[in-house]
Amino acid sequence: MGKQETVLVVQWIERWPPKLEIEVQLLSRAQKIADRILSIPVGGPAPLVGKLGNCGFHVITHCKYAMEYKKKIKKNISLKKYSTLGIGGIAELFFLAKKPEDIISAVLWAKKKKVPVKIFAGGSNVFFEKKKVEGLLICARGGKILKKERGYIVDSGVSLDLVIKKSLRDGYTGLESLTAIPGTIGGAIYGNAGAYGHSISEVVKRVQIFNGKRTLWVSGAASKFGYRNSIFKRRSLYILRVEILLKKDKNDAAADVSKKIRAIRNKKYPPTLKCPGSFFKNIFVKDISHKAKKIIDSSKIVEGKIPAGYLLESVGAKGMVVGGMRVMDYHGNLFVNQKNATTYDVNKITTTLKKRVKRRFDIDLEEEVMRF
Numbered sequence: 001m002g003k004q005e006t007v008l009v010v011q012w013i014e015r016w017p018p019k020l021e022i023e024v025q026l027l028s029r030a031q032k033i034a035d036r037i038l039s040i041p042v043g044g045p046a047p048l049v050g051k052l053g054n055c056g057f058h059v060i061t062h063c064k065y066a067m068e069y070k071k072k073i074k075k076n077i078s079l080k081k082y083s084t085l086g087i088g089g090i091a092e093l094f095f096l097a098k099k100p101e102d103i104i105s106a107v108l109w110a111k112k113k114k115v116p117v118k119i120f121a122g123g124s125n126v127f128f129e130k131k132k133v134e135g136l137l138i139c140a141r142g143g144k145i146l147k148k149e150r151g152y153i154v155d156s157g158v159s160l161d162l163v164i165k166k167s168l169r170d171g172y173t174g175l176e177s178l179t180a181i182p183g184t185i186g187g188a189i190y191g192n193a194g195a196y197g198h199s200i201s202e203v204v205k206r207v208q209i210f211n212g213k214r215t216l217w218v219s220g221a222a223s224k225f226g227y228r229n230s231i232f233k234r235r236s237l238y239i240l241r242v243e244i245l246l247k248k249d250k251n252d253a254a255a256d257v258s259k260k261i262r263a264i265r266n267k268k269y270p271p272t273l274k275c276p277g278s279f280f281k282n283i284f285v286k287d288i289s290h291k292a293k294k295i296i297d298s299s300k301i302v303e304g305k306i307p308a309g310y311l312l313e314s315v316g317a318k319g320m321v322v323g324g325m326r327v328m329d330y331h332g333n334l335f336v337n338q339k340n341a342t343t344y345d346v347n348k349i350t351t352t353l354k355k356r357v358k359r360r361f362d363i364d365l366e367e368e369v370m371r372f
């Protein structure tokens with residue numbers, strides 16, 4: 001893990017030293033994570049802040065937020081529209097982080113207030129099952145894409161598909177298989193999103209995280225990516241930025257692959273479909289029992305894994321309906337909120353099918369979807 005120098009830029013010079021309690025507390029916290037402190041006259045900081053950022057510094061303009069910040073934390077926000085499944089109670093406290101520094105500020109704020117803090121992004125792999133998510137829920141959406149010689153540094157809240165479209169326009173290849181996977185690049189890193197035999201880990205050079213105290217760059221190798229897995233799933237870390245390495249290879253084949261995949265996915269997942277993608281993970285053949293091996297159709301095994309969709313289909317999942325939830329007729333692992341589905345409906349349909357798979361194949365299905 002390498003460390004990036006953190007610079008705290010104090011912008012409220014006319015109020016210096018800070019007077020309000022919240023300013024003082026935020027500043028003292030920010031000082032703990034900063035290596036250098038610069039005070040900048042109000043009105044003049046923008047170009048300097050940009051320059052520092054471009055020179056590889058991690059810049060926090062913390063004081064500037066102190067007052068605005070309180071106003072940006074919203075209370076009792078309905079989470080329904082923030083998840084592609086379209087189910088959700090409320091977030092006690094909700095903050096929309098539009099850039100990496102917002103994530104840091106929000107985490108520090110929550111620590112100061114001693115409230116639990118959680119983060120999500122595009123909401124395409126989450127199930128907000130609770131009536132109320134306690135504490136502060138950060139939603140990381142938005143940010144910048146910085147072009148590098150062999151790829152980009154992308155803020156975690158940027159849409160993955162946007163990065164893919166840009167990469168193809170810029171003549172890069174390497175991301176086309178992931179075309180039209182919903183959500184952000186941060187969410188994709190967290191769960192090592194993938195499709196058509198490729199996953200995001202293949203192009204990750206390093207990931208910048210905030211661990212609650214400092215910002216660090218974690219190399220691709222140290223990110224311990226696996227099938228829908230990464231170190232970020234196992235530890236409480238906030239993903240800020242991702243550096244991806246791509247091939248400079250202006251060929252039409254990649255754009256063609258992307259176009260074909262988009263067409264297939266648009267058919268399989270029309271934009272009106274309320275779902276979180278695949279609900280369950282596929283199963284490694286090496287992890288299943290002797291009994292299961294004997295009854296599984298080996299022609300269904302793909303890249304050493306048994307598709308969860310096949311197992312679910314075998315126990316009658318396709319077309320199953322519980323309340324407002326339905327399993328699609330064409331895909332046993334696609335659980336859709338068809339009509340005002342509730343947490344009860346999701347739990348009932350998924351536990352029933354999990355039990356059937358266990359009984360028939362002696363396999364415990366593991367959820368890919370993250371519950372909040």
Ligand SMILES: Cc1cc2nc3c(=O)[nH]c(=O)nc-3n(C[C@H](O)[C@H](O)[C@H](O)COP(=O)(O)OP(=O)(O)OC[C@H]3O[C@@H](n4cnc5c(N)ncnc54)[C@H](O)[C@@H]3O)c2cc1C
Pocket residue numbers: 084119120121122123124125126140156157181182183184185186187188189190191192193194195232237238239240269275276277278370
């Ligand atoms: C129609 C459809 C098709 C899909 N197809 C695929 C597919 O082919 N392949 C695939 O892999 N996935 C697929 N998915 C699932 C989903 O799109 C991916 O998992 C996606 O990468 C999630 O990104 P997100 O921004 O929506 O994350 P969210 O759903 O918002 O969050 C997912 C998890 O990531 C964590 N997280 C998000 N941002 C951060 C951050 N900045 N720091 C720390 N943790 C963070 C959250 O805590 C949460 O646990 C599909 C989903 C849908 C709805």
